[in-house]
Amino acid sequence: MMNDGMDQFERRLSRQPVRQIPAGWREEILAAARNAAGANPAARVPSPSFLSTLNRQLSTILWPHPAAWAGLTAIWILILAVDFSIRDRSSVVTEKSVPPTPEVVAELRQQQRMLAELIGPRDTREADRSKTFVPQPRSEREDFVAA
């Protein structure tokens, strides 16, 4: 009898309808959840790297005529290669084709001679001065003081 009463009581309680969730919460809560997921780096789609962005941009630009762009690039590479090879050869030729002329050699010798003349006398004077210096012996100096 007691069990019957309790079962009835429980059934009575369980028949009480609970409140309904406010309809407006759905959008608010889902929006908050979406925003939170967007702010979370782990849940976000990884952002493209610089190289992939560059690749995508270049692909967009070059895509209409890729063969034409490739051909143009090849031509530029060829032009640069030819330019470098010519520049190297011309510098070598320049180095080989400029021997010192007799005039330049004569001029250099003239300068050397002038330099030797300018430097020579000064060295001689200094040598003479060193030779004229004769220190007096210590004993003579004592005699002089005594006299």
Added chain:
Amino acid sequence: MRGSDLERLYDEHAQSLYAFLLNLTRDEADTRDLLQDVFVKLARQPELLAGVRDERAFLVRLAHNAAIDLMRRRGTRDKTREQFAAEISSPFATAGDPDEQTFRAALAEALAGLPPEQRAVVHLKLWGEWTFEQIADALDIPLNTAASRYRYGLDKLRERLRPLYEEMKKAE
């Protein structure tokens, strides 16, 4: 997690979670915050649901843990608040019949007098129609504990509501 998955989870489980949380917190604003916390957590960590067999049980566990954390944070301040909150945020719909409304108000008040752990089990058993195994699993407690909490809680409700209940039975 995709937006459509979140929407499905909300449509399938939000009502149950709302009733459960409102019965625990007795505060509509707190219930809303906790419900939002649950869905934000799912959106941020979709891997949480990987391998979950019973979605509702898992969501109830999340909601229950969040509610317990909130109550602990508030501590004694919440106990005083709860005594008045029963009148403000009843977990039950408003009844057209005055006698039925009186009974629902008394039931809401009696439920507010139960400790949260008993209230959680009583709610899931009576209004969720869960088995003790499901409740024990969701709340992470032993089966016997779930059954005894229900029994204790129900005894307190019966004791408090008996006069009104008997009177209504006679009237019927």
